[in-house]
Amino acid sequence: MAEANRQDPRDDEVVGLCAELIKFDTTNRGGGDAEGERAAAEYVADRLTAAGLEPKLLERTAGRTNVVARLTGTDPSLGALLVQGHLDVVPADPADWRVPPFSGAVQDECVWGRGAVDMKDFCAIVLTVLARWARDGVRPRRDIVFAFVADEEDRGVDGAHWLVDEHPELFDGCVAAISESGGYTYRVPRPDGDALRVYPVGTAERGTAHLRLTARGRAGHGSRVNADNAVTTLVRALARLSEQQWPLRITPSVRVFFERVGTELGVPVDTSSEAGVSALLEALGPAAGLVESTVRNSTTPTMLSAGYKVNVVPAVAQAQVDTRVLPGTEDELLRAVDELLGPGVSREFVSHSPPVQATVDSPWVDAMAEAIRAEDSAAVVVPYCLGGGTDAKAFSQLGIDCFGFSPLWLPEGFPYRELAHGVDERVPVAGLRFGVRVLDRFLSG
CATH class of the missing domain: 3.40.630.10 (Zn peptidases)
Structure with a gap:
């Protein structure tokens, strides 16, 4: 061996x-x-x-x-x-x-x-x-x-x-x-205490759709009532976006990853429900980090910019959102983002790269698996989707x-x-x- x-x-x-x-x-x-x-x-x-x-x-x-x-x-x-x-x-x-x-x-x-x-x-x-x-x-x-x-x-x-x-x-x-x-060792604990050696091979990547959000309102003195405050409008929109639980979207790479690793672990494989996916992620232990970010899209606010003086309500407030998109879901996601932002907030792309998706059942992946198993005969080689790019x-x-x-x-x-x-x-x-x-x-x- x-x-x-x-x-x-x-x-x-x-x-x-x-x-x-x-x-x-x-x-x-x-x-x-x-x-x-x-x-x-x-x-x-x-x-x-x-x-x-x-x-x-x-x-x-x-x-x-x-x-x-x-x-x-x-x-x-x-x-x-x-x-x-x-x-x-x-x-x-x-x-x-x-x-x-x-x-x-x-x-x-x-x-x-x-x-x-x-x-x-x-x-x-x-x-x-x-x-x-x-x-x-x-x-x-x-x-x-x-x-x-x-x-x-x-x-x-x-x-x-x-x-x-x-x-x-x-x-x-x-x-x-x-x-x-891809192609590096991950150890997944088995129920019997032994460890499964998993080698993930990247066959897909979430797309990047970094967004700049802009809210416009009425500038004025900070001490006065202002129902058209751009900062307030933007913060409320960001709160809605942050609290959104995006639905499961199990792509081919993620599905095959769950099926193969779940089978090796001897645990039930259910990718059709939140409960089933949660149980699979728990069973994966440390290796859950390979897939937990790729079972759904994500919209993460990361930057804020507004105002120049504490007693001045600015006319414009902006934020940037790190948005990651699974293959085949971008149009649906952006429509939902627009609904969450609501009136008074516009969006534009800061950077935009589409998702990447190769064939999961590929002779290339087979050759990679063969090369790894020649050096580690216990290796379990599986496809996975990268959360980043x-x-x-x-x-x-x-x-x-x-x-x-x-x-x-x-x-x-x-x-x-x-x-x-x-x-x-x-x-x-x-x-x-x-x-x-x-x-x-x-x-x-």
């Missing part, structure tokens, strides 16, 4: 690569305020060149660099695969960390630093596989396009979305893509089926989901080694 955390000396290269990538401070603060992407991209391009590829460096904005390279396969009749990852990271305050966030320190059997799990680990795994292939003279069966992009942690206007709009020819022939947020939203516009598959073995109790964008971000060395073996097997197939 294969051991998920077995060691292979050839896999050690990935540890050094991950540490080196983390040392590039590629902080993306949003709104065009970013740094370090060019240096990281040049490092990646050098590694690709050393592996025999011919990378292209492309920029919309100086310093916001993307790297794209194609490796030609042995069978031109097969559809090409896109392997994409981002090099930028969110900010990190060194005062909050146990180690400097851009040190790439290797300690406690982990590689530490901002980007360790989002997503320089996957980039290092990909580069390690390519280096191994170059040494061993391996070529894949199908063409593989490798894209290392900028600006994923903001709007992608200097990264994936720009590439899709301005350089779609680079992805000619690509029928599927893999990237972050990735650059899949850009690449899916080219008709590419996008999957979350960045394989990683995680030890019991490792707080993987809390570490992305969190403090003391780190990735297990054993997880990186596992990822190299799984991805090598998957890409070679």
